[in-house]
Amino acid sequence: MSRYSAAEIEAKWQEAWSKTETFKAVRDESKPKYYVLEMFPYPSGRIHMGHVRNYTMGDVIARYKMSTGHNVLHPMGWDAFGMPAENAAMAIGGHPKDWTYGNIADMRDQMKPLGLSIDWSREFATCDPEYYGQQQALFLDFLEKGLVYRKNAVVNWDPVDMTVLANEQVEGGRGWRSGALVERRELTQWFFKISDMSEELLSALDGLDNWPAKVRLMQENWIGKSRGLQFAFERTDDGDAIEVYTTRPDTLNGASFVGISPDHPLSKELEKSNADLAAFNVEARKGGTTEEAIETAPKLGFDTGLKVKHPLTGDELPVWVANFILMGYGTGAIFACPAHDQRDLDFCRKYDLPVIDTFYALEDPKPVANEAFVPPKSDKVKWVDHFAGLDEATGQEAIDATIAFAEKGGWGKGVTKYRLRDWGLSRQRYWGCPIPVVHCDDCGVVPEKKENLPIELPYDVTLDVPGNPLDRHPTWRNCACPSCGKDAQRETDTMDTFVDSSWYFARFTAPRAETPTNLDDATYWMNVDQYIGGIEHAILHLLYSRFFARAMQVCGHLPESAKEPFDALFTQGMVTHEIYQTRDEKGRPVYHLPEDVADGKLIATGEAVEIIPSAKMSKSKKNVVDPVSIISSFGADTARWFVLSDSPPERDVEWTASGAEASHKHLSRVWNLCDKIGAMDPAATGQGDEDLLREMHKAIRDVTLGVESFGFNASIAKLYGFTNTLAKSKAGAVAQKQAIKTLAQLMAPMTPHLAEDIWAHQGGEGLVIDAPWPVADEAMLVEANVTLPIQINGKRRAEISVPADMSKEEVEKIALANEAVIKALDGAQPKKLIVVPGRIVNVVI
RNA sequence: GCGGGCGUGAUGGAAUGGUAGACAUACCAGACUUAAAAUCUGUUGGGCGUAUGCCCGUGUGGGUUCGACUCCCACCGCCCGCACCA
Numbered sequence: 001m002s003r004y005s006a007a008e009i010e011a012k013w014q015e016a017w018s019k020t021e022t023f024k025a026v027r028d029e030s031k032p033k034y035y036v037l038e039m040f041p042y043p044s045g046r047i048h049m050g051h052v053r054n055y056t057m058g059d060v061i062a063r064y065k066m067s068t069g070h071n072v073l074h075p076m077g078w079d080a081f082g083m084p085a086e087n088a089a090m091a092i093g094g095h096p097k098d099w100t101y102g103n104i105a106d107m108r109d110q111m112k113p114l115g116l117s118i119d120w121s122r123e124f125a126t127c128d129p130e131y132y133g134q135q136q137a138l139f140l141d142f143l144e145k146g147l148v149y150r151k152n153a154v155v156n157w158d159p160v161d162m163t164v165l166a167n168e169q170v171e172g173g174r175g176w177r178s179g180a181l182v183e184r185r186e187l188t189q190w191f192f193k194i195s196d197m198s199e200e201l202l203s204a205l206d207g208l209d210n211w212p213a214k215v216r217l218m219q220e221n222w223i224g225k226s227r228g229l230q231f232a233f234e235r236t237d238d239g240d241a242i243e244v245y246t247t248r249p250d251t252l253n254g255a256s257f258v259g260i261s262p263d264h265p266l267s268k269e270l271e272k273s274n275a276d277l278a279a280f281n282v283e284a285r286k287g288g289t290t291e292e293a294i295e296t297a298p299k300l301g302f303d304t305g306l307k308v309k310h311p312l313t314g315d316e317l318p319v320w321v322a323n324f325i326l327m328g329y330g331t332g333a334i335f336a337c338p339a340h341d342q343r344d345l346d347f348c349r350k351y352d353l354p355v356i357d358t359f360y361a362l363e364d365p366k367p368v369a370n371e372a373f374v375p376p377k378s379d380k381v382k383w384v385d386h387f388a389g390l391d392e393a394t395g396q397e398a399i400d401a402t403i404a405f406a407e408k409g410g411w412g413k414g415v416t417k418y419r420l421r422d423w424g425l426s427r428q429r430y431w432g433c434p435i436p437v438v439h440c441d442d443c444g445v446v447p448e449k450k451e452n453l454p455i456e457l458p459y460d461v462t463l464d465v466p467g468n469p470l471d472r473h474p475t476w477r478n479c480a481c482p483s484c485g486k487d488a489q490r491e492t493d494t495m496d497t498f499v500d501s502s503w504y505f506a507r508f509t510a511p512r513a514e515t516p517t518n519l520d521d522a523t524y525w526m527n528v529d530q531y532i533g534g535i536e537h538a539i540l541h542l543l544y545s546r547f548f549a550r551a552m553q554v555c556g557h558l559p560e561s562a563k564e565p566f567d568a569l570f571t572q573g574m575v576t577h578e579i580y581q582t583r584d585e586k587g588r589p590v591y592h593l594p595e596d597v598a599d600g601k602l603i604a605t606g607e608a609v610e611i612i613p614s615a616k617m618s619k620s621k622k623n624v625v626d627p628v629s630i631i632s633s634f635g636a637d638t639a640r641w642f643v644l645s646d647s648p649p650e651r652d653v654e655w656t657a658s659g660a661e662a663s664h665k666h667l668s669r670v671w672n673l674c675d676k677i678g679a680m681d682p683a684a685t686g687q688g689d690e691d692l693l694r695e696m697h698k699a700i701r702d703v704t705l706g707v708e709s710f711g712f713n714a715s716i717a718k719l720y721g722f723t724n725t726l727a728k729s730k731a732g733a734v735a736q737k738q739a740i741k742t743l744a745q746l747m748a749p750m751t752p753h754l755a756e757d758i759w760a761h762q763g764g765e766g767l768v769i770d771a772p773w774p775v776a777d778e779a780m781l782v783e784a785n786v787t788l789p790i791q792i793n794g795k796r797r798a799e800i801s802v803p804a805d806m807s808k809e810e811v812e813k814i815a816l817a818n819e820a821v822i823k824a825l826d827g828a829q830p831k832k833l834i835v836v837p838g839r840i841v842n843v844v845i
Numbered sequence: 846g847c848g849g850g851c852g853u854g855a856u857g858g859a860a861u862g863g864u865a866g867a868c869a870u871a872c873c874a875g876a877c878u879u880a881a882a883a884u885c886u887g888u889u890g891g892g893c894g895u896a897u898g899c900c901c902g903u904g905u906g907g908g909u910u911c912g913a914c915u916c917c918c919a920c921c922g923c924c925c926g927c928a929c930c931a
Contacts, residue, residue: 039931041931042930042931044931082931167929168929169930214849214850215849217848217849291927342846497929498928535849645868646857656856656870658871713857714868717867787864791863833911834911840912
């Protein structure tokens with residue numbers, strides 16, 4: 001008997017698929033199309049287990065759909081622009097382009113042995129000029145349609161390196177290289193007008209039934225639609241207005257001060273003549289630009305000395321500058337109601353400002369001390385003295401009444417606002433798609449002509465000093481103005497890499513087209529029927545892609561039907577691994593590679609290691625498992641089988657060596673089983689043919705259900721079960737052969753190479769990938785009898801076996817005649833008797 | 846800080862509001878073997894008990910229900926995102 005040799009059969013079947021061009025996607029109107037896409041990878045140079053899991057899931061879907069008669073598009077590409085290439089160039093020398101293309105070649109080589117059903121003829125990288133040139137064309141189209149504009153925005157500024165920093169380059173408020181305290185600084189930058197589509201992007205979420213509810217909710221919160229009151233406070237000194245926006249106008253009577261952002265025009269005006277305020281603002285602008293940094297920074301305030309008049313009470317309120325007020329949201333000015341907002345309360349306690357209660361809990365009317373009273377807007381509360389005449393009302397009722405009251409009085413109006421900001425796409429970096437515009441002294445900002453695209457990145461750059469090398473390139477910047485022809489200068493900012501990934505799915509439908517898309521191809525292949533990727537992309541990437549699909553439709557690059565580009569979304573979990581650590585003499589952790597550890601001890605020294613379970617794989621923690629070494633020792637099918645088994649796809653899966661070995665053992669077992677059945681006398685009869693086939697049909701039903709509902713782990717559990725049944729079966733050769741062939745088909749999406757080999761071994765016709773998916777015979781699934789548990793007061797005490805179609809009344813009779821029930825009742829009548837047909841009996845005593 | 850999620854044996858996990866622990870790992874025992882590996886078989890949530898069986902048990906505390914891992918409230922822990930990481 002020969003042994004299961006993954007290396008041998010995997011190479012063989014990959015060659016067979018390649019020879020027949022099985023995975024080449026060609027338009028075919030006679031079949032339903034199916035577009036399955038996994039989020040494309042960043043070419044770091046090494047694939048990791050997370051990739052294996054992500055692409056295997058997509059591959060299962062793709063292969064399953066092929067078997068069910070679909071014309072499948074399953075492409076692959078590279079999200080190839082971005083900072084790591086520049087960082088590598090700075091750290092180890094070399095050029096971002098060479099580094100990136102080298103990594104792509106390496107990763108492709110590592111990925112191909114997985115046997116994925118990918119149409120490699122459609123492959124591209126976002127750093128290919130053919131791709132980013134079309135992206136530049138899209139930018140110009142968006143510009144023409146008014147979907148792109150320029151305005152000022154804040155960036156992280158490193159005052160020592162004199163360069164813009166990404167958020168991830170700010171560590172604890174300091175630049176990662178220089179260690180200097182980071183400042184927020186304004187630059188003129190390009191923006192996509194995504195906020196114009198806030199309402200559309202929000203309301204269309206309702207139609208995304210096949211997206212996880214949590215992702216829709218996260219997007220909804222991110223867009224952040226709010227209804228509030230906009231009105232002005234009048235300054236007592238010169239009568240000028242300070243416009244504020246509030247979502248809690250009902251608390252207006254509890255206002256204790258008006259707060260403005262350090263970047264509010266009034267604050268900027270005042271700091272010119274107020275050195276103390278100027279110093280305060282410098283301090284307030286320190287730190288990173290992230291919302292997290294701003295929200296968690298200590299709350300600081302500065303009393304401007306100005307006063308404003310409360311529009312209702314006429315009281316004077318002080319005007320403070322506060323570091324936690326964002327210029328980018330609302331009007332950059334608020335009024336604070338400390339009694340009903342914890343942040344305002346902390347601020348007022350710190351600066352000794354008054355706290356005025358505007359409502360109390362119905363049953364507990366006590367003034368606020370050090371904890372703000374913030375009930376849900378739907379709770380009824382008791383109002384201290386509400387101007388709109390309310391006594392007991394919910395917050396929402398009071399908000400509505402206040403807005404109506406303000407509009408009637410003419411001093412304010414109800415306004416709908418969105419938290420969603422326009423998408424800043426400018427990056428002061430080299431390794432990205434150049435923004436195709438030219439700055440001309442006479443004509444201003446001029447779009448490049450489409451015939452001059454792509455505006456290619458120059459190769460001759462140096463990355464040895466911080467900053468954007470395009471800025472200091474001697475000649476690349478110089479060009480002729482596309483409008484007047486005079487000497488002009490190129491824009492040196494490049495695009496955010498999110499732009500690259502916001503339309504690649506559309507490009508895959510016609511990757512070599514001379515325009516961004518080919519409308520016929522896009523109409524045929526779009527939408528993506530199943531998109532698969534990490535939950536970390538739940539908001540930005542997916543929201544930006546939804547915006548792009550709409551903007552591309554406006555420009556005629558996508559059909560109307562493709563404006564929600566992803567019909568179904570699945571977010572998969574990570575692959576984790578234990579971390580093995582010891583401590584050095586100072587107590588700092590020292591990490592060890594999995595291969596250096598056995599039985600909880602270091603192999604070299606025998607020292608015991610601490611084990612941290614279920615940690616995200618990371619190089620610095622040394623808990624990475626390299627798919628390449630797994631494939632070379634066990635084969636791709638084992639790796640694929642393992643990452644699908646055990647954990648549900650949306651959750652993290654922990655890689656364990658024993659689990660991988662067990663997967664391999666199981667596949668060997670299946671292979672041996674195939675060998676054994678193949679050697680049976682074709683005429684041999686046995687016992688239990690019917691039972692085996694019954695189990696086979698149940699396996700077909702359950703495995704299919706698992707694949708269709710992303711329950712791959714459940715499918716695999718069923719396949720284990722069915723394999724065990726088959727291994728123990730004494731059935732005749734015909735039934736066993738049918739069973740193993742069906743097993744091969746059911747395993748084919750997960751372990752395609754092994755499945756092909758078994759299929760061929762058992763004389764299956766053609767390739768298993770081309771064989772139609774088996775269909776469960778309903779008649780074989782019907783069970784004659786069911787086992788019903790009998791509960792007494794909700795606890796299982798006995799069980800009975802009854803015909804599946806037995807009436808409720810008869811089941812009741814049998815249940816009451818049960819020994820355990822009679823004993824428990826002890827002659828009394830049951831209080832209640834619940835019979836759920838086919839499920840359970842509960843006797844309440 | 847804000848938004849979203851997760852929490853079940855030694856371990857990964859299963860369970861349309863209906864028998865908690867399917868399937869797998871690990872451990873233990875047995876078969877085969879001169880022996881080991883490989884393979885096969887069996888046991889295994891905790892406690893009490895010879896046993897029929899009984900009690901406890903799904904992060905913690907409450908609630909809804911005939912019945913809760915599942916629904917609701919509060920808390921604890923961990924993970925993801927927070928607009929220049931991809």
